[in-house]
Amino acid sequence: MSIRDWPTLERPREKLLDRGAAALTDAELLAIFLRTGVAGQSAVDLARHLLNDFGGLRQLLEADLAEFSRRLGLGPAKFSQLQAVLEMARRHLAARLHRDSALESPQAVRDYLKAQLRHERHEVFACLFLDAKHRALAFEVLFHGTIDSANVYPRQVVKRALAHNAAALIITHNHPSGVPEPSQADRQLTLRLKEALALIDVRLLDHFIVGEGEPLSLAEYGWL
Known part of the structure; x- marks a missing residue:
C-alpha cells in the first residue's frame, strides 16, 4: 500500500x-x-x-x-544530502556553545562532543577552547591514534590554547569500543594537562570520554 x-x-x-x-x-x-x-x-x-x-x-x-x-x-546524491544534514546539525550545536556558557549548558556540550566524535573509528583527542565567559572559541582535533589509543602531547595543547587566547578548556577523546570508562592513563593525562595549563593561567574545566550513550565527565566523578 x-x-x-x-x-x-x-x-x-x-x-x-x-x-x-x-x-x-x-x-x-x-x-x-x-x-x-x-x-x-x-x-x-x-x-x-x-x-x-x-x-x-x-x-x-x-x-x-x-x-x-x-x-x-x-547513492551519491542521497549520501551528499545526508552529509549536509549532519553538518548542519553539528553547526547548530556549535552555535549554541558560541552563544551560551559551557558551564550553564552541560547538555549542549555533551551533544556537541557526541556529534563530533562518536562516529570516529579510531581514537582521537580534541580540545574545546573557551573564552573567559566559557563560551566556545574553537574546537580542534589535535591527535589521531589507533583503535584503542592516541598519543597526547601537553606542549601542543598549551600551544593551541595560547593561539586561541583561551581562558579555559574542555578536553575530550573517544573510545571506539563504545565503553566510556576512563583508564588509569586517561586520569593521569588529565592531571598532567591540568598542571601544564595552570602554568599559563588556563583552567581545565572537564575531560569528556565519548562512547555509547552519554559522554562521561571526569569532573563529575571527582577525577579532575
Missing part, C-alpha cells in the same frame, strides 16, 4: 507536523529523508529494510560513501 493511501495522521510527514519530530520512529524519520520508495516498497518499508540491513540508524548515518551506495535506493 502506498503511503498516500494511509490515514492522514499516520503518514510520516503529516505525523511530524501534527506531533513533532520526536514522535516519529527511526524508520519514519528516514522515510521523510528518502521521500520515495522503490518498486514494491513504500518509503517507510524501504527505511525499515535499510535500518535492518545497516543494523540501526547510527550505523547508517556513519557509513562511508562506498558502503552507503551499495544499498538499493541509496
